[in-house]
Amino acid sequence: MSIDVATIHQAKASSFGRVPAWSWLGTGVYVVLLVNGSGLLNDSDTFWQIAVGQWILDHGALPRVDVYSFSKFGEPWISSSWLAQILYAVSYNLAGWTGPVVVAAGSIAATFGLLAHILERRMRASYAALVALAAMVLSAPHFLARPHVLAMPVTVAWAHGLMTASERRQAPSFWLLPLIALWANLHGGFVFGLVLAGAFAIDAVWNAAPLQRKPLALRWVAFGLAALLACCFTPYGWESILASRKILDLGELLRLISEWAPADFSRISPFELTILALIAGTLYRGVTLSPPRIALVLGLLHMALSHGRNLEIFALLLPIVVLTPVSRQFALQPTWSGRMTLASAAVLAVTLSISTWAVAAYQAHSPPKSDSPAAAVEAIKAHNLRRVLNDRAFGGYLIWRQMPVFIDGRAELYGEKFTMAYYNALELKDVSRFLSLLKDHDIDALLLRPGAPAASLLDHVGVWRRVYADDVAVLYVRGGS
Known part of the structure; x- marks a missing residue:
């Protein structure tokens, strides 16, 4: 009888007690954001994002001219974030302001759960969770119920796919293309995904054997052209790419928009502390990267320093860019932290559903x-x-x-x-x-x-x-x- 009892306990432990650490991290992030959901509504742009989504639903069409202002009424304007706006509008219609909060919180939680999962494959789960939490702290000022947070998990998955292909000295799988097509319909930042593909292509060719470089470069070029074509799989086609450039052409105005303003080091901030810690760690341990990875790290840092809006890009992608070189250099060993079984997935689903229902029932969310x-x-x-x-x-x-x-x-x-x-x-x-x-x-x-x-x-x-x-x-x- 005691052997049977022990066997049952062991079976339960393997089914429920060894849930991957990344899934618990994602669940925790989701619950915290849900409880503090009004903070995700702390931006006036959320109003018009939902209004545009509702207009699309009501008219069964996408806007091509401005219909909201009297100063620019009738002038050309397209909404490159149309899909995200529809998702926010539908969620609002279903659950009031709790709807957009749930959608945004779920996307953010998926982002950092995915990042931790990627890191866990090369280092201890505790280290992976710590890095993911640090990235979350840096990104937190931009946790808002707006289209960019819905594109965050896509960004991480896209970057990881490119990195994996580069390190295998292969061209990326064409199965990645739906990711950037989805990104192009969620948020205008998809153009950076094309830049990222070019950067990892250089990394792949740099590290390839001399005889492999030309054919490998041609395969990456073919993938890049296919990715460019995939970005046009939106209701606006090529116009989505052109529209995304307009933000960068705003010149002096970008300095006045807080989310696009350059980094301010007049006061101590998590970003400054992170940079100092990275410099100190590099000097102390002598981290070595290849020239293409160095260029990519410096490019991400430049983007974050130039525009605060890019801080989460820096926070999310820097760990991915340096993951393999650092894990190899310091012989970091992953530890098996569990696997997602059907039973554990069901437990997490129930936990998330109960949390969502409880917060929706007892806590009213609203913009400031x-x-x-x-x-x-x-x-x-x-x-x-x-x-x-x-x-x-x-x-x-x-x-x-x-x-x-x-x-x-x-x-x-x-x-x-x-x-x-x-x-x-x-x-x-x-x-x-x-x-x-x-x-x-x-x-x-x-x-x-x-x-x-x-x-x-x-x-x-x-x-x-x-x-x-x-x-x-x-x-x-x-x-x-």
Whole structure:
């Protein structure tokens, strides 16, 4: 009898007690993000992302011109994140604000669970979890219910596929192509995936035997052309690639958009500490990389330093780029941390389902009131105002409320010249230009944040009258309104 009992306990342990560490990491990340879900809604762009997705569902078509603003109405504009926007809109329709939170949290959890799984194959599970958690800390400021987080697991899987092919001195499998096609329909950052393919191609050719380099290079070129073609498998075709370039052509404007601003080291940050730790570790242990890997590491670092938006790319891909050289150099040995059996997968699925239901039932998620000037919008409707010059951060909410905006977060639509003129005017760098802006666009109201320089001026200009104010927004209308 004791032998039978022991056998049963051993069977249970092998079925349930040896779940892979990466799956527990992903589950933990999901639960933490779900509990703190309102933080994922802490961006006004989420409003218009869902609104665009709903427009696509309602019209059975994709936008090709702007229909949300009065300043750029009818001008060409496409939504390269259309698939992500539909997913957010559908999830919102099903579960309110909890829906987008669940979708974003699930994608983020899958990203870091996948990263830990990749790392576990070359090092101890505890080390892999530690590196994945460090990458998560660096990426955390960009954990938002927006399209880019849905592309994160695709980015990791794509990079790992390229790295594996490079280290085997082979061209990547064409089965990778659906990944970049999916990426192209989720987020405009897919163009970086093409750059990454070129970088790993150079790495593969560099490390190949001399006689193998030419045929290997040709196979990588063929894969690269196929990947470029796969990126055109979107409703917009080639236009998706062209649209993605517009963000990088915004020039000076990128410095004013916080997520695209360069790194700021005036205060200690996790990013600075990470760079210092990497430098110290390299100097102390003498890490050696091949020239192509060095170039790739420096390229990722340059991207992160140039634009804060690229910090999660640096955090997610750096461990993959250096994984094999570092694990070989320091003889890191993976430890078997369990395997995903059908029983363990069922346990995790039940755990995630219960967690999701519990949070949805007992915790209400919602965007911050600072980006939701609900009362001010009611005042706008009461005064029947149409041409309202709004604070850029309010643009998403106004679109959500089906009101025409002057400007919103779609920087590629408005462009550098228009948006810089808007910023300079509202900052009163030139008062005459501010007044000209109001006249040229026939503005009949302004919706601003309290304390904005332009608001202080309007309080002393007789033609404008403050008709509503709270701690979120102030509304001015022409004196005769």
